[in-house]
Amino acid sequence: MTNPEPDALSGLRVRPYMVTGGRTRSVVELPLETIVRVTPEGQKAVETLSLEPRAIVDLCHQPLSIAEISAHLHLHLQVAKVLVGDLVHSGHVATHSATADATDRPDLQLLERVLDGLQSL
Amino acid sequence: MSANPIPVKIVVAGGFAVGKTTFVSAISDIEPLTTEAAMTQVAKDVDDFGDAKTKKSTTVAMDFGRVGLSEELVLYLFGTPGQDRFHFMWDELVRGAIGAAVLVDTGRIDQCFPAIDYMENAGVPFIVAINAFDGMLRHHPEDVREALDLPRHIPVVVTDARHRAAVRDTLVALVRHAMTMAATTA
Numbered sequence: 001m002t003n004p005e006p007d008a009l010s011g012l013r014v015r016p017y018m019v020t021g022g023r024t025r026s027v028v029e030l031p032l033e034t035i036v037r038v039t040p041e042g043q044k045a046v047e048t049l050s051l052e053p054r055a056i057v058d059l060c061h062q063p064l065s066i067a068e069i070s071a072h073l074h075l076h077l078q079v080a081k082v083l084v085g086d087l088v089h090s091g092h093v094a095t096h097s098a099t100a101d102a103t104d105r106p107d108l109q110l111l112e113r114v115l116d117g118l119q120s121l
Numbered sequence: 122m123s124a125n126p127i128p129v130k131i132v133v134a135g136g137f138a139v140g141k142t143t144f145v146s147a148i149s150d151i152e153p154l155t156t157e158a159a160m161t162q163v164a165k166d167v168d169d170f171g172d173a174k175t176k177k178s179t180t181v182a183m184d185f186g187r188v189g190l191s192e193e194l195v196l197y198l199f200g201t202p203g204q205d206r207f208h209f210m211w212d213e214l215v216r217g218a219i220g221a222a223v224l225v226d227t228g229r230i231d232q233c234f235p236a237i238d239y240m241e242n243a244g245v246p247f248i249v250a251i252n253a254f255d256g257m258l259r260h261h262p263e264d265v266r267e268a269l270d271l272p273r274h275i276p277v278v279v280t281d282a283r284h285r286a287a288v289r290d291t292l293v294a295l296v297r298h299a300m301t302m303a304a305t306t307a
Contacts, residue, residue: 032156033128033217035195063125063126067183067197067199068156071154098217104217105218105219105246105302106129107303114129114196114296115297118296120190121289
């Protein structure tokens with residue numbers, strides 16, 4: 001590969017699903033705004049992980065969404081989901097998402113908090 | 122920021138070059154990022170590139186931003202990919218979203234029709250935001266409502282995608298509308 005980009009992560013620029021072993025679906029349901037954060041287990045095991053999962057674990061010392069992981073690591077969204085799903089399954093990262101009501105929308109209480117937050121900007 | 126902020130999202134929709142990314146940039150804490158998704162087999166039904174019957178994969182790029190609302194709450198703003206043939210991605214964008222702000226350029230009002238049709242059919246709370254980005258409002262909001270054949274309960278607001286306060290007010294209007302919708306369906 002002759003990618004001139006001086007990016008330590010340029011090694012990730014392979015065919016999208018190579019890094020997932022051809023899998024296109026995550027083992028867990030992960031909306032693209034799901035927040036991902038490394039677990040203590042993930043921190044301990046980081047040396048043992050392969051390139052892409054390790055890059056995700058390194059990145060998620062701060063809470064980041066799947067979309068941000070995808071953007072920062074130049075991974076297709078679906079690929080990022082599969083890899084994060086594996087890391088959730090293995091306990092290396094934990095995820096966090098909003099509680100939704102029966103209609104799949106944020107509930108009133110959460111909307112009120114969003115409103116307060118926006119108005120304080 | 123706390124260990125686990127709750128993520129919420131708002132979709133910013135509208136026609137090509139109506140100012141979606143500008144709108145997101147105006148309020149985002151970070152430079153807008155781009156995430157790419159590959160078009161799946163749905164492409165066979167959706168792609169209308171004349172004779173393109175091959176299994177050519179297409180990548181769709183989405184710009185998004187992030188706004189920290191409090192220690193425990195982070196808002197993501199996702200711009201929808203412009204062309205109709207990327208609607209397959211919209212399903213994922215609107216799932217669980219607070220709602221959508223549909224940006225309208227009154228010089229090209231028809232460009233927002235697909236977004237409005239989509240949000241109506243998907244039952245997504247949405248408002249229409251007229252982007253008066255040259256500082257001039259060419260049409261009165263009520264004229265736009267009429268042109269779009271919008272029901273009375275859908276708010277039509279005027280915004281300026283370049284200005285943080287105008288963008289914030291637009292998002293406030295959307296969240297209020299979503300709260301009204303949530304209260305009436307609860």
